[in-house]
Amino acid sequence: MTGIRLVRQREWAFPPAPVRREVLSATPTGAADAPPVLFVAGFGQGAWVFAEHWLERTAERGFPAYAMSLRGHGESGPAAKATLRAYVHDVTQVAASLPRQAVLVGHGASALVVAMALARYPARAAVLVAPVFGGVGAAFSALGRAPLGTVPALFGRPLRLRRGLLLSREVPAADARRYAARRRGGASGRAQWQLVAHRAPEEPVGNPPVLVVGSPDDRIAGRALAAVAHRYGGAPLLFPGMGHDLMLDARWQEPIDAILDWLDKPGQ
Numbered sequence: 001m002t003g004i005r006l007v008r009q010r011e012w013a014f015p016p017a018p019v020r021r022e023v024l025s026a027t028p029t030g031a032a033d034a035p036p037v038l039f040v041a042g043f044g045q046g047a048w049v050f051a052e053h054w055l056e057r058t059a060e061r062g063f064p065a066y067a068m069s070l071r072g073h074g075e076s077g078p079a080a081k082a083t084l085r086a087y088v089h090d091v092t093q094v095a096a097s098l099p100r101q102a103v104l105v106g107h108g109a110s111a112l113v114v115a116m117a118l119a120r121y122p123a124r125a126a127v128l129v130a131p132v133f134g135g136v137g138a139a140f141s142a143l144g145r146a147p148l149g150t151v152p153a154l155f156g157r158p159l160r161l162r163r164g165l166l167l168s169r170e171v172p173a174a175d176a177r178r179y180a181a182r183r184r185g186g187a188s189g190r191a192q193w194q195l196v197a198h199r200a201p202e203e204p205v206g207n208p209p210v211l212v213v214g215s216p217d218d219r220i221a222g223r224a225l226a227a228v229a230h231r232y233g234g235a236p237l238l239f240p241g242m243g244h245d246l247m248l249d250a251r252w253q254e255p256i257d258a259i260l261d262w263l264d265k266p267g268q
Helices: 009-013 054-060 084-097 109-117 136-145 147-155 173-182 189-196 222-231 253-264
Strands: 023-026 037-040 065-068 103-107 125-129 210-214
Touching (some): 023 054, 037 054, 037 084, 037 109, 054 065, 054 253, 065 084, 084 109, 109 125, 125 253
Parallel strands (some): 125 210
Antiparallel strands (some): 023 065
16 A cells, blocks of 8 residues: 555545536447446547547447546536646546446546546556656657747647647548647646646556557657656557557557557456
8 A cells, every 4th residue: 555645635625626527438239348448538639539439449349438528628618727636536537437447548648647547546457648747858848849839838828739749641631630620628727837847646546557558759758658658567559650649640440459459458
């Protein structure tokens, strides 16, 4: 139990405000013995990014599949002053509402949110997709790669990243424009600042297996993949040639099938 906090007095006394949460789902055909998989969309994105391909693919493979939008994102309720703690609360509340112990899958900055939620929710397993764990170094790197999209975020405005940082050149331009048009809402300025300066996530409850997935060509998270995977005692599962948004890229099927293959292994 070392490193695990059992009592969180501040969180008990001052819980985040309730908010409407968008949760999409896909149900396998026939009885499903597999654990439910909860996908958590990253900052500036909503549950739709998983509903595009990964949600149905997960259900086809026999896993009850769910995708959620954090507060202030997608079709979830607005939350202009949300904190990382509020996002963690959203994930743990949705996970706890599922019929069985869930696998948590977080993308981008929501990989950090999922990592923080693992200290509060006893997940069956977790997958961190293109994880953005933040920090001062990552912030300066983002400024160098995308100054026009990153500088407004320093003043509380939404983070805006160009197509070349999110998707590979294999994605048709029409699809990329359609995806860009669907992005609405985003992380609060407060949460964006907390992403730069936050404590390391606490140890997961129950020591669940954790898989890190990403692309070495991801210009947002690629450099950090090995470090995040090392934190959880493994090596990253890499998909060269893909962008940050693996679930929307042209070869989207490769990473989700690899994730589901990993979950199918005995002991996961």
